Amino acid sequence: MVILIRIKSAKTILIFFSILMVCFLCVYLWHQSTKNTSVFMDKEITNMLTEEIQLIFNLRNKALLEQDETILANLYNKDIRTGLWAYEHELKKMKYLHQWDSKQAVKFNKIDSHIIVRSIKEKGDGFALNLLVSTAYEYVYEDTPETSNNFRNGTYYSIDLMPNGDGWFITREWYTDPFADSLHVDDLKVEELQELILSGKPKDLSELNQRRIDALAYIDQYCGAASLPEYGFKYNPKYRDYNPEGGDCANFASQMLYEGGKFKKNKTWNYERGAGSRTWLNANAFNSYMIDSGRASVITHGSYESVLKSSYKLLPGDYIAYEKKGKVTHISIVSGEDSKGYILVNSHNSDRYRVPWDMGWNNKGIKFWLVRVHY
Numbered sequence: 001m002v003i004l005i006r007i008k009s010a011k012t013i014l015i016f017f018s019i020l021m022v023c024f025l026c027v028y029l030w031h032q033s034t035k036n037t038s039v040f041m042d043k044e045i046t047n048m049l050t051e052e053i054q055l056i057f058n059l060r061n062k063a064l065l066e067q068d069e070t071i072l073a074n075l076y077n078k079d080i081r082t083g084l085w086a087y088e089h090e091l092k093k094m095k096y097l098h099q100w101d102s103k104q105a106v107k108f109n110k111i112d113s114h115i116i117v118r119s120i121k122e123k124g125d126g127f128a129l130n131l132l133v134s135t136a137y138e139y140v141y142e143d144t145p146e147t148s149n150n151f152r153n154g155t156y157y158s159i160d161l162m163p164n165g166d167g168w169f170i171t172r173e174w175y176t177d178p179f180a181d182s183l184h185v186d187d188l189k190v191e192e193l194q195e196l197i198l199s200g201k202p203k204d205l206s207e208l209n210q211r212r213i214d215a216l217a218y219i220d221q222y223c224g225a226a227s228l229p230e231y232g233f234k235y236n237p238k239y240r241d242y243n244p245e246g247g248d249c250a251n252f253a254s255q256m257l258y259e260g261g262k263f264k265k266n267k268t269w270n271y272e273r274g275a276g277s278r279t280w281l282n283a284n285a286f287n288s289y290m291i292d293s294g295r296a297s298v299i300t301h302g303s304y305e306s307v308l309k310s311s312y313k314l315l316p317g318d319y320i321a322y323e324k325k326g327k328v329t330h331i332s333i334v335s336g337e338d339s340k341g342y343i344l345v346n347s348h349n350s351d352r353y354r355v356p357w358d359m360g361w362n363n364k365g366i367k368f369w370l371v372r373v374h375y
Contacts, residue, residue, distance in 0.1 A: 045120065045127075046117060046120060049117065049120060049129065049161070050115070050117050052161070052167070052168050053117065053129065053159070053161070054113075056075055056161075056168065056170065057113040057115060057133070058113070059071055059075060060072065060090065061111035061112065061135075063075075064094050064097055064108075064111060065108055065109075065110075065111055067094060069091065069094075072090055072094065073087065075087075075169070075170055076090075076169060077162060077164070077169035077170070080171050080172075082160075082171060082173075083170060083171045083172065086170055086172065086173035087170075089177070093177065093179055096179055097179070100359060101139065102190065103190055103193060103194070104194075104197060104342075104356070105141060105142045105143075105194040105198055106139045106140060106141050106142065106149075107139060107142065107145070108137060108138065108139045109139065109140060109148070110136075110137070110138040111135060111136070111137055111138075112136045113134070113136075114133070114134045115131055115132070116131065116132040116133075116233065117129060117130075117131055118130040118131060118132055124162070125162060125163055126160060126161045126162035126168070126171070127160070127161050128158070128159070129158075129159050129160075129161065130156070130157065130158055131156070131158075131159060132155075132156055132157075132225050132233055133156075133157055133175075133225065134153075134154050134226060134227075134229070134233060135152065135153050135154075136150060136151075137150065137152070137153070141198065141340055143198055144339065147339045149338040150354070151352070151353060151354045151355040151356065152226045152228075152352070152353040152354065152355075153178045153226055153350065153351065153353075153355065154223070154224050154226030154233065154350070154351030154352070154353070155175045155176055155177065155178065155225060155350065155351070156176060157173065157175040158172075158174045159172065159173045159174075159175075160172040160173070176243075176350045177350065178350035178351075178355070178359075178360050179359070179360040189305065193305070193308065196308060196309060197308075197342060198340065200340040200341040200342060202337050202340070202341040203312075203315075203337065203341060205316065205336075205337075208317075209375055211260070211261045211262055212261070212315065212316055212317035212375050213316075214260040214261065215257065215260035215316070215317040215333075215375070216260070216316045216317060216335060216336075217260060218255070218259050219252070219256050219335055220335065220346065220353070222235055222236045222252070223252075223347070223351050223352065223353045224348060226346070226351035226352050226353035226355075227351075227353055235252075235348070236255060239251060239255055239271065240274055240275070240276075242281060243348065247330070247348075247349045248348040248349060249283055249330050249331045249332070249347050249348050250280065250282055250283045250285075250286040251280065251281050251348070252347065252348040253286060253319055253331045253333055254269070254276065254280045254281070254286065255271075256317075256333055257295075257373070261317060261373070263295065268289060269293075283321065283328045283329055283331045284328040284329070287321040287328045287331065287369060287371070290371065290373070295373065295374055296318075296371045296373045296374060297371070297372050297374070298369060298370070298371055298372075299313055299318075299370040299371065299372050300370050301367065301369050301370070302367055302368065303364065303366075303367055303368075304366070307368050307370055310370055311357065311368075311370055312341055314343050314357075314370060314372075315334060315372075316334050316335055316336055317334065317373055317375060318372050319331055319332065319333050319334060319371050319373065320343075320345060320357055320368055320369065320370055321368070321369035321371060322361050322366055322367075322369075323366065323367040323368070323369065324366060325365070328369065330347070330361075331347065332345035332346065332347040332352065332357065333346050336354055338356070342357075343356070343357045
């Protein structure tokens with residue numbers, strides 16, 4: 001009798017635990033179901049916003065190409081102060097782009113933006129997005145329209161989108177604009193400049209020494225958001241990114257000289273334990289160090305008009321220092337030349353890949369140091 005009772009008790013306990021396990025399983029499956037639904041919805045929102053932001057950039061690129069202010073205006077909520085500011089900046093950029101192509105005797109045929117959505121957050125009725133945008137520009141010279149030239153600018157955007165009927169408005173936008181330092185071209189002797197530019201011819205670069213070739217390979221791979229897609233739009237992870245602290249241009253140039261050009265570090269010019277010396281990081285100090293140490297020498301120094309002719313002497317691996325109010329504030333590295341032999345540069349800060357060297361830097365307040373590096 002006692003044995004029978006114990007058997008019944010054991011069965012009761014077993015049934016109880018079986019029911020309990022089934023309940024736990026049901027709760028777990030329900031939780032996973034809701035979790036998966038949430039993930040699915042997030043992906044839907046991400047995909048939708050990615051398509052919308054790509055459409056906005058396509059329309060904006062079309063507006064820039066065609067100088068269509070109506071298309072541009074329709075992308076922004078100009079009733080909001082930040083939306084108006086963003087629109088006005090793009091309007092200046094549109095005008096600058098076509099002032100520059102007129103000076104250069106070129107025509108832009110295509111502007112394409114490759115967009116990576118890095119993060120999305122809800123903001124009021126809309127969304128705040130962080131983007132990496134790599135934009136390719138194609139241009140031709142007026143006298144050789146059959147020959148295309150290309151360059152890329154890379155930018156990091158913070159942008160707010162709000163619903164607008166069936167579409168979206170930009171209500172706020174911030175990014176490191178590669179053209180921001182010169183959103184206009186001052187009065188230049190355009191006809192004389194065009195005559196010189198159109199008469200240019202590319203140099204034979206087949207005799208570059210190996211150190212210059214390796215330096216060029218380095219800056220092409222690690223020019224960040226402007227790099228070719230196969231490089232992943234990244235900086236070299238071995239080095240700290242100093243953009244949030246004021247700029248990474250000299251750091252990038254120093255990396256090129258050390259990693260690609262095989263220049264040796266020393267007590268003055270050094271990077272170790274995740275930090276660089278002043279001459280490694282600061283544009284003005286870098287330029288002074290390179291010239292004073294004899295590792296480089298000045299080809300010429302002056303305004304755009306006064307240095308243009310000498311710029312054709314530059315070789316890949318040389319650099320250009322941009323001076324504002326008596327102080328060098330930016331370094332770009334010579335990376336090649338276009339179909340007219342016009343010098344192209346790579347840089348950090350606003351990431352650039354094979355961009356015409358004066359673009360964004362050619363107003364009368366800027367002076368240029370054209371510098372030969374001694375590899």
